[in-house]
Amino acid sequence: MKRKVDNSYGIIPFYIPSEKIVEKSKGCYLYDSEGKQYTDFESGVWCANLGHSNDRIVKAMEAGIRQSIHHGYKFRNHPSEFLSQELVRITGLEKGSSVFLSSGSEAVNLAISMARNITRREKILKIHNSYLSAYGYGQITPGNNHIENVHFNDMQSLDETNFGEIAALVLETGGASIDMVRFPDYAFIQELVELSVANGCLVVADEVTTGMGRMGKWFGFQYYDFLPDIVVTGKALGNGYPVSAVTVSAKISESFGKNPFRHLQSHQNDPMGGVIGLEVIRTIGDENLLNRCLDTGHYFKERLLFLNAKFKQEIREVRGRGLMIALELDNSVNGELVSDLLFERGFVIGYKANTLRFLPPLVIEITEIDKLITNIGEILELLRQ
Known part of the structure; x- marks a missing residue:
């Protein structure tokens, strides 16, 4: 049942919805x-x-709207700082820190930029059937020469990979997009992570889809008994409100003093996202x-x-x-x-x-x-x- 592209409604047709409103x-x-x-x-x-x-998220949003939605770069705010503490707790990245953006794609690309800055390497490694982002370093296009792939559950492809060139292993442990819900084997992930760590690659857990309880744990990487350097969250962090996060280990946080890194975005660390993310985490725990x-x-x-x-x-x-x-x-x-x-x-x-x-x-x-x-x-x- 194919649907025709129709832009007569004033919306650019980047995807084709039904006729239902x-x-x-x-x-x-x-x-x-x-x-x-x-x-x-x-x-x-x-x-x-x-x-x-x-209801709980709506109530938190109503309170947040009355307090402060957005404030710019001159101030700190408690909601984003408290949310960072909670993300550090549930990720297990003790004494780590976070930054908040608006979308998962932004957050993945920022995590990659951080890894490239710290390692002074350029390439990104992923499992071939995983999805990173809609644009930037993570975009899957023929012109993106930064991405290297290992094949899903293929140990031989690990032997054929030069980990010494890799800035970051960006790991999605149950993608819903490209290959429609497949979970890599435990032994494969263990070997992939061990090789990455041994060769100085940073390990980024891309939890935009798999995080915030989707698979019965806070994060998909928790099925594989390793601790990443960076955890990226989005989507369910805001339960429909656009907020994403990059949470890093204490070691990564400390490295910013040695490797100056600048990133500014209009809605970075907005209090509204912090209010909602906090209530999402509380609700998952309370219920x-x-x-x-x-x-x-x-x-x-x-x-x-x-x-x-x-x-x-x-x-x-x-x-x-x-x-x-x-x-x-x-x-x-x-x-x-x-x-x-x-x-x-x-x-x-x-x-x-x-x-x-x-x-x-x-x-x-x-x-x-x-x-x-x-x-x-x-x-x-x-x-x-």
Whole structure:
């Protein structure tokens, strides 16, 4: 069901939405201008981990608006400093520090710039199927000569890499974008990180998508028992509000005195982002959402595996960790049609490469998962006929 590019609405068509207009978003639901309800299994663009218009976040925003939204470079503010302390705590980067920006792409590029400045090297290393950023050093284009790749779970590709040229290993441990939810093996990551550290490369954990509880831990790197030099967060840090962070170890913080580095951005360390990020972290802790994510994700994956057993010819694989889950369809199935039919039935999901992607809010109810599973089964049954 292809949609035509239409810029008659005054919006540059860098992506093609449906014809539906969203009027309201609340919890796990979106409502269009006709009053139809959609269950959001994508958390917006993987941002609204606490659900849309979360009451606690809205209340914190209202208080923040009355106090100070933006102040420029002459002042400090408590919210951003307190948020930095909390990020240092949950990342494990003791005595570290943070800077706050507006988007994940900005934060990834800043982390890379820091690493290049400190190491005096230029190249960036990543796993080939990971996504870094929409622009800059991390942009995946033929003209970006700064990026080196190792192949996913391929030990031999590590032997073929000159780590002595690498400024930073930028590690995404469960990307939802390029290869639709795949998790690297423990032994592969251990070897990759050990080689990087031994050769003086800085290790950057890109947690823009995988962080803030998405996989049942605060961060994806925590599944692999190593401590990065830099952690990048975004998306769910603001639960829909545009704030991102670069959090660095004490060693990196100290190095700025030896390697002067300057970076200014209009909304850097704005108090509003600090207020929201703090409330996001408090809410995840107060409501025990890490454990809830693990439990709900286990249930979701089990239900998809049950579906897989029923539709062995139609379903190729189920992948998931916490509430980052994918259902890969066989090439004999028109996956785009399945995605479109689900949208017509009131479910917002991700789709790419014949794979259905599910990253719902961490507060998703079991009943909504059951409804989705039922509808996927009904659609696959219809396509069999």
